[in-house]
Amino acid sequence: MKLGALNEQALLKKLTGAWETGSDVLTGVGDDCAVLRTPQPDRFLLFKTDAVVEGVHFTRRTPARLIGRKALARALSDIAAMGGKPRFAVVTVGAPRSEEVRRLKEAYRGLEILARRWKTDLVGGETVKARDLFFSVALIGETKGHRPVLRSSARAGDELWVTGTLGATQRRKHLLFEPRLREGEWLARNRLASAMMDVSDGLGADLPRLASASKLAFEVDPERLPGARGTTLRQMLQDGEDYELLIAVPPGKADVLRRRWPFSCKITRIGKLVKQAAQKRDHALWRGYDHFSQR
Amino acid sequence: MKLGALNEQALLKKLTGAWETGSDVLTGVGDDCAVLRTPQPDRFLLFKTDAVVEGVHFTRRTPARLIGRKALARALSDIAAMGGKPRFAVVTVGAPRSEEVRRLKEAYRGLEILARRWKTDLVGGETVKARDLFFSVALIGETKGHRPVLRSSARAGDELWVTGTLGATQRRKHLLFEPRLREGEWLARNRLASAMMDVSDGLGADLPRLASASKLAFEVDPERLPGARGTTLRQMLQDGEDYELLIAVPPGKADVLRRRWPFSCKITRIGKLVKQAAQKRDHALWRGYDHFSQR
Numbered sequence: 001m002k003l004g005a006l007n008e009q010a011l012l013k014k015l016t017g018a019w020e021t022g023s024d025v026l027t028g029v030g031d032d033c034a035v036l037r038t039p040q041p042d043r044f045l046l047f048k049t050d051a052v053v054e055g056v057h058f059t060r061r062t063p064a065r066l067i068g069r070k071a072l073a074r075a076l077s078d079i080a081a082m083g084g085k086p087r088f089a090v091v092t093v094g095a096p097r098s099e100e101v102r103r104l105k106e107a108y109r110g111l112e113i114l115a116r117r118w119k120t121d122l123v124g125g126e127t128v129k130a131r132d133l134f135f136s137v138a139l140i141g142e143t144k145g146h147r148p149v150l151r152s153s154a155r156a157g158d159e160l161w162v163t164g165t166l167g168a169t170q171r172r173k174h175l176l177f178e179p180r181l182r183e184g185e186w187l188a189r190n191r192l193a194s195a196m197m198d199v200s201d202g203l204g205a206d207l208p209r210l211a212s213a214s215k216l217a218f219e220v221d222p223e224r225l226p227g228a229r230g231t232t233l234r235q236m237l238q239d240g241e242d243y244e245l246l247i248a249v250p251p252g253k254a255d256v257l258r259r260r261w262p263f264s265c266k267i268t269r270i271g272k273l274v275k276q277a278a279q280k281r282d283h284a285l286w287r288g289y290d291h292f293s294q295r
Numbered sequence: 296m297k298l299g300a301l302n303e304q305a306l307l308k309k310l311t312g313a314w315e316t317g318s319d320v321l322t323g324v325g326d327d328c329a330v331l332r333t334p335q336p337d338r339f340l341l342f343k344t345d346a347v348v349e350g351v352h353f354t355r356r357t358p359a360r361l362i363g364r365k366a367l368a369r370a371l372s373d374i375a376a377m378g379g380k381p382r383f384a385v386v387t388v389g390a391p392r393s394e395e396v397r398r399l400k401e402a403y404r405g406l407e408i409l410a411r412r413w414k415t416d417l418v419g420g421e422t423v424k425a426r427d428l429f430f431s432v433a434l435i436g437e438t439k440g441h442r443p444v445l446r447s448s449a450r451a452g453d454e455l456w457v458t459g460t461l462g463a464t465q466r467r468k469h470l471l472f473e474p475r476l477r478e479g480e481w482l483a484r485n486r487l488a489s490a491m492m493d494v495s496d497g498l499g500a501d502l503p504r505l506a507s508a509s510k511l512a513f514e515v516d517p518e519r520l521p522g523a524r525g526t527t528l529r530q531m532l533q534d535g536e537d538y539e540l541l542i543a544v545p546p547g548k549a550d551v552l553r554r555r556w557p558f559s560c561k562i563t564r565i566g567k568l569v570k571q572a573a574q575k576r577d578h579a580l581w582r583g584y585d586h587f588s589q590r
Contacts, residue, residue: 004392034418097299123329138433
C-alpha cells in the first residue's frame with residue numbers, strides 16, 4: 001500500500017499505534033505536544049516537533065522570513081494549546097546545494113525574531129543536504145504551577161469556544177498568525193479550559209479529534225462560527241491553518257471566562273460537547289463535510 | 296552565494312552566529328547537544344535534533360529497519376558524547392505519496408527496537424509530505440548527579456583517547472553502530488573526561504573541533520590510531536560515521552581509566568592536547584588532510 005492511500009491520522013496510527021511509554025510520560029502521541037513529568041510535581045515539560053516543506057507549507061515565492069517564522073510559529077501554537085510557555089528550540093534545515101545562502105539567512109532571521117518575541121532560546125542548529133528545502137523545529141516548553149490542558153479531558157456538557165476568526169488562510173494568515181500563547185496560558189492558569197487544542201487543519205477536522213479524544217460528540221451552531229470577513233461555512237470548516245484555540249469550558253465557568261477575558265482577540269461560544277450516544281440524533285448539519293463525520 | 300560554496304560549519308556559523316541565549320542555557324549551538332539547566336542544580340537536560348535524508352545518509356536499497364535505527368542512533372550518540380542518558384524522542388517523517396507504507400513501518404520498527412534497548416520513550420510523531428524520504432529525530436536526555444561533559448573544557452596536557460576502531464564505514468558500521476551510551480555515562484560519572492565528543496565526521500574533522508572548542512591544539516601519533524582491520528590512515532581520519540567517543544583525559548586520571556575501564560570495547564590513547572602556540576612546530580604529519588588543518 002502506498003502512503004497516498006492513507007490520511008495522516010491513519011498513517012500515524014499505523015506507525016505509532018504500538019508505542020508504549022513509561023510513567024514519566026503523561027501524554028505521548030495524539031495530543032498537541034507530549035507532556036513529560038519532572039521531579040517537581042507542579043512542573044511539566046512539553047515536547048513537540050514540526051516540519052515545514054517547500055511545495056507543501058510554502059512555495060518558492062513565499063518571502064523567506066515568513067518561511068522561518070512559520071516553521072517556529074506552528075510549534076509555538078501547539079505549546080499554546082497546552083497552556084504552556086515555550087522555552088528552548090532546535091532547528092534542522094534541509095536544503096539543496098543550489099539554495100541561496102541569503103534565502104536561508106532570511107528564513108533564520110524570521111525565526112529568530114519570533115523566538116525573541118516569545119522568549120524562546122534557540123539552542124541548536126543542524127544543516128543537511130536535501131532536494132527540497134525543509135525546516136524541522138523541535139521545541140521544549142513547560143507549565144509551572146498548573147497542569148497542561150489535554151485534548152482528552154473534556155466532559156459532556158462543556159461549552160465549545162474558539163478564539164479569533166476561522167477560514168482566513170487566503171489572506172496569508174497561515175504565514176502571519178500570532179500563536180495564542182498568552183491566551184492559552186491564561187486559560188490554563190485560571191483553570192477555565194477542561195480541554196484545548198489548536199485548530200491547524202480546520203475546525204471540521206480538529207473538533208472531531210478533540211471530541212473523540214474526550215470520548216464525546218459535539219453540537220455546533222454554524223450561525224455562531226466566527227468567520228473571517230467574506231468566508232463561507234465550508235471555508236470556516238475546511239480551510240485549515242487557522243491556528244486558533246478550540247477550548248472546552250465547563251458550563252459553570254463560562255461566565256467567568258466571558259467577564260474576565262483580558263485579550264483583544266475575540267472569543268466565541270460555538271456549541272457544546274455531548275455524550276456520544278446523543279449526537280447521532282443530530283448529525284444532518286455536518287453532512288457533506290466528509291472528514292467531519294464521526295466514528 | 297549558493298550553499299554548495301560553504302561547508303557545514305561555515306554555513307551554521309552564518310545562520311546561527313548571532314544567536315544569544317538566556318542563563319538557563321549552559322551550552323547552545325556548537326556542542327554535541329544543547330545543555331539546559333533545571334531547577335535542580337545537579338540535573339541537566341540535553342537537547343538534540345538530527346535528520347537523515349535519502350540519498351545522503353541512506354539509499355533506496357538500505358534495509359528500512361536500518362534507516363530508522365540510524366535516525367535514532369545518531370542522536371543517541373550525541374547524548375553519549377555528553378555523558379547523558381536518553382529519555383524522550385519525537386520523530387518527524389517526510390515522505391512522498393508514492394512511498395510504501397510497509398517500508399515506513401519497517402523503519403519505525405528499527406527505531407522502536409533501538410529506543411526500547413536504550414529506555415528512550417517515543418512520545419510524538421508527525422508525518423509530512425516531501426519529495427525525499429527523511430527522518431528527523433529530536434531527543435531529550437539528561438544527566439543526574441554530574442555535569443554533562445562539553446567539548447570546550449579540555450586543558451593543555453590532557454591525553455586524547457578514543458573508543459573502538461576508526462575508519463570502518465565500508466562495513467556498514469554507519470548503519471549498525473551501537474551508541475557509546477554506557478561508556479560515555481561511565482566516563483562522565485567518574486569524572487574521567489575533561490572534554491568529549493562523538494566522532495561522526497571522521498577524526499580528521501572532529502578532533503580539530505574539540506581542540507578548537509577548548510582553545511587548544513593537538514598532537515596525535517598515527518601509529519597508535521585504532522584502525523579497523525585493513526583500513527588506511529586516510530580512512531581512519533576521513534571515512535566519517537565512526538560514532539566512537541573522542542575523550543580528553545587529565546593526565547593524572549589516565550591510570551584510573553586504564554585500570555577500571557569495564558567495557559568490552561577497547562579504548563586507546565592516541566595523543567594529547569597542547570597549547571595552540573606549541574602545535575605549529577609539529578604540523579607536518581597532518582599535511583595533505585585539508586579539513587584537518589587548524590586555524
